[in-house]
Amino acid sequence: xxxxxxxxxxxxxxxxxxxxxxxxxxxxxxxxxxxxxxxxxxxxxxxxxxxxxxxxxxxxxxxxxxxxxxxxxxxxxxxxxxxxxxxxxxxxxxx
Amino acid sequence: xxxxxxxxxxxxxxxxxxxxxxxxxxxxxxxxxxxxxxxxxxxxxxxxxxxxxxxxxxxxxxxxxxxxxxxxxxxxxxxxxxxxxxxxxxxxxxxxxxxxxxxxxxxxxxxxxxxxx
Amino acid sequence: xxxxxxxxxxxxxxxxxxxxxxxxxxxxxxxxxxxxxxxxxxxxxxxxxxxxxxxxxxxxxxxxxxxxxxxxxxxxxxxxxxxxxxxxxxxxxxxxxxxxxxxxxxxxxxxxxxxxxxxxxxxxxxxxxx
Numbered sequence: 168x169x170x171x172x173x174x175x176x177x178x179x180x181x182x183x184x185x186x187x188x189x190x191x192x193x194x195x196x197x198x199x200x201x202x203x204x205x206x207x208x209x210x211x212x213x214x215x216x217x218x219x220x221x222x223x224x225x226x227x228x229x230x231x232x233x234x235x236x237x238x239x240x241x242x243x244x245x246x247x248x249x250x251x252x253x254x255x256x257x258x259x260x261x262x
Numbered sequence: 263x264x265x266x267x268x269x270x271x272x273x274x275x276x277x278x279x280x281x282x283x284x285x286x287x288x289x290x291x292x293x294x295x296x297x298x299x300x301x302x303x304x305x306x307x308x309x310x311x312x313x314x315x316x317x318x319x320x321x322x323x324x325x326x327x328x329x330x331x332x333x334x335x336x337x338x339x340x341x342x343x344x345x346x347x348x349x350x351x352x353x354x355x356x357x358x359x360x361x362x363x364x365x366x367x368x369x370x371x372x373x374x375x376x377x378x379x
Numbered sequence: 380x381x382x383x384x385x386x387x388x389x390x391x392x393x394x395x396x397x398x399x400x401x402x403x404x405x406x407x408x409x410x411x412x413x414x415x416x417x418x419x420x421x422x423x424x425x426x427x428x429x430x431x432x433x434x435x436x437x438x439x440x441x442x443x444x445x446x447x448x449x450x451x452x453x454x455x456x457x458x459x460x461x462x463x464x465x466x467x468x469x470x471x472x473x474x475x476x477x478x479x480x481x482x483x484x485x486x487x488x489x490x491x492x493x494x495x496x497x498x499x500x501x502x503x504x505x506x507x508x509x
Contacts, residue, residue: 168371173394173509183271183302186342187366198394225401245405252503253380253411259269259370260378260506264499278463279387279508282420285459289491294499375504377385377494 169251169258170194175202180261185213193251196222196240201232204240214239223248266290267297267373270304274323275314280307281322283379288325288332290377297336298329299369300358305339305347310355326356340366381414382406383501385494387508389424390439391432396425399507400442407450414501415453416443417494418486420508423460426486444485454486455493 170188172195174180181203188194196203201222204214214220214237224242227233236242243251252258268287272279284307290296300308307323314321329337341360344350351357361369370376384403388395399416406413418425430440447454456466461482462475468488472480482488498504 173398179302183340183343186340186363187370189367189371198398223398245401246409248402249405249409249411252382252505253409256503257370257373257376258503258505259376260508262271262378262509266495266498279420282460286419286491286494290495290498293492293495375383375498375501376506377498377504378506378508379387 168192169255170261171197171258172200172203172261173198174262175199176208184259184261188218190217192218193255194218194220195243195248195251196220196226197248198226201226201230201236204236205232206235206237209237221247221251263294264374265297265372266294267299267369267376269299269301269376269378270307271301271378273303273306274312275317275319279379280304281320284322284325286377286379287329287334291329291332291334295336296334297338297369297373298334299361299366300339300343301366302340302343305343305349305354308339308354308356308358309349310353323355329356338366338369380411380502381500382411383414383497383504384416385497385504385506385508386416386418386422386425387420387506389421390427390430392421392424393509395507395509396422396439396443397437400439400446402505402507403446413450413452415455415493415497416447417497418454418456419460419494421460421464422508423456423464423466426454426456426461426466426482428483429481440483444483447485455489456482456486457494458488458490461488
């Protein structure tokens with residue numbers, strides 16, 4: 168399934184998501200959630216495979232985070248976000 | 263028929279999300295079997311002994327007691343979130359089934375649509 | 380595929396409405412359909428015809444209105460959320476004896492049944508909130 172996180176790691180959204188996210192699941196960081204992928208914020212190796220993590224490019228660019236995120240996080244536009252929703256029957260928002 | 267899962271993640275009274283989330287659960291129960299999951303601070307919504315007069319806030323928590331009458335009997339909470347807050351189901355006005363992380367994952371995976379509040 | 384989009388934040392209060400709008404546009408650009416957009420909680424504020432943001436900022440009410448008009452979308456505002464927040468169409472304004480209505484006419488006030496119907500009918504349901 169698809170998970171979205173829209174809060175920075177200061178909030179508990181990411182932690183709660185990671186507690187239950189499955190190996191075949193996908194995580195899309197949106198809005199303030201993109202701060203979770205800031206290199207300095209990536210602790211405890213949570214970004215490791217098999218987890219697939221994306222971040223919405225518009226949110227990354229708006230926040231001046233280009234080049235500051237962990238390279239394992241793929242930047243996506245909104246149409247790619249839509250295609251991920253199509254590929255996963257249900258989605259869970261963590262905020 | 264699709265399986266709808268409602269997730270309550272906010273504490274009561276600090277915002278309207280819990281109260282309006284419960285309204286959505288009751289609406290859903292008229293259409294289809296609904297499951298409800300309380301996560302994170304959402305477990306606080308079920309704390310018993312909420313006295314709202316002095317705050318002039320709505321005592322909507324009592325409406326949770328009507329869930330059974332509405333046919334909503336799949337009520338769950340995240341066990342770890344209850345524990346972290348020093349709570350047990352004895353502190354709650356309902357008796358949700360506490361789920362471990364694997365069970366929460368199964369519940370989420372089994373839903374056709376998830377409405378997050 | 381048909382998408383049900385639930386907007387749970389007001390314009391400018393959080394990013395929810397802006398993200399939902401971008402997502403909705405992308406759904407349509409991808410060749411999919413939007414079954415309904417349902418505005419709940421503070422999302423009800425997205426129907427406020429009276430907003431007057433600075434000229435160089437996006438007008439989210441206008442943005443939703445245009446999208447709705449261009450693609451014949453159902454923009455539904457939950458009645459309970461709307462009334463609490465003072466978002467009234469002409470009928471509700473009259474019913475509650477208010478001096479004015481403020482709901483943009485491209486939005487429709489309706490009940491929670493529309494949220495549930497959307498979640499049960501659409502192929503995908505996405506909520507945007509905080």
